Amino acid sequence: YVLASGQSNCRGRYPGSPTFSAASRVKVWDNENPLGTNGTAWVDPVEGSNPFNPDGSSSMPLWFCHRLSQEVRDDVRLVIVARDGSDISYWNPTTGTVFQEIEDVYAATGAPAADIFIWHQGETGETPDNTQYKTKWLAMRNALWTAGIIKNQAPCIVGGLQGVRIGGANDLYLQQLATENAGVYYADSSGLEDGGDGLHFAGPALYTFGYFRYWQQYRNHIGAPARKAGALRLTL
Numbered sequence: 001y002v003l004a005s006g007q008s009n010c011r012g013r014y015p016g017s018p019t020f021s022a023a024s025r026v027k028v029w030d031n032e033n034p035l036g037t038n039g040t041a042w043v044d045p046v047e048g049s050n051p052f053n054p055d056g057s058s059s060m061p062l063w064f065c066h067r068l069s070q071e072v073r074d075d076v077r078l079v080i081v082a083r084d085g086s087d088i089s090y091w092n093p094t095t096g097t098v099f100q101e102i103e104d105v106y107a108a109t110g111a112p113a114a115d116i117f118i119w120h121q122g123e124t125g126e127t128p129d130n131t132q133y134k135t136k137w138l139a140m141r142n143a144l145w146t147a148g149i150i151k152n153q154a155p156c157i158v159g160g161l162q163g164v165r166i167g168g169a170n171d172l173y174l175q176q177l178a179t180e181n182a183g184v185y186y187a188d189s190s191g192l193e194d195g196g197d198g199l200h201f202a203g204p205a206l207y208t209f210g211y212f213r214y215w216q217q218y219r220n221h222i223g224a225p226a227r228k229a230g231a232l233r234l235t236l
Contacts, residue, residue, distance in 0.1 A: 016203025160189030
């Protein structure tokens, strides 16, 4: 089980990647993003359908889960709760509407605590003196532990930002979260294609980000995953 949260790049902004049907061993929970219905079922991933962006955008968390399913030769379940253009205060465990949405959606799934937490947020709310970003993120992560939404000590993979946000305060804080906290890992975004607006990754870049870079952080820091018997992995 994988929980993914963040803002527009987590949700996906531009199309252009392998067809979602390639992720044949991944099921996604059909909640509506942002802040919509909580969902009722695990479904096959389909471009433009819940929980994805209705414009058919690529999905970085999906491609991470696809790689995970290939490497461990097992089924993967993915829950995405994301909201475009939202400051990290929206993930405040007490007052944040997105955090409440995570609680409601995950409860609706009936799933056990997630094994992995995928995070991509930081484009909104970035200021040079936003020194509380790391504190707020850790409070959210710890609250997810306490609520039983992610497993205690579940690996958390945070991703670098895009365009004008590369090298900014929040991008630096995301890197520091990984260097300062056990179980937090940073997926580098340098060199990934921009979608044209200076803030969002192009669709193919989201594939690369999830399938290769987020996966590599999981692989490097967690070690070789145990595999179930099955067909050899096919790489797109």
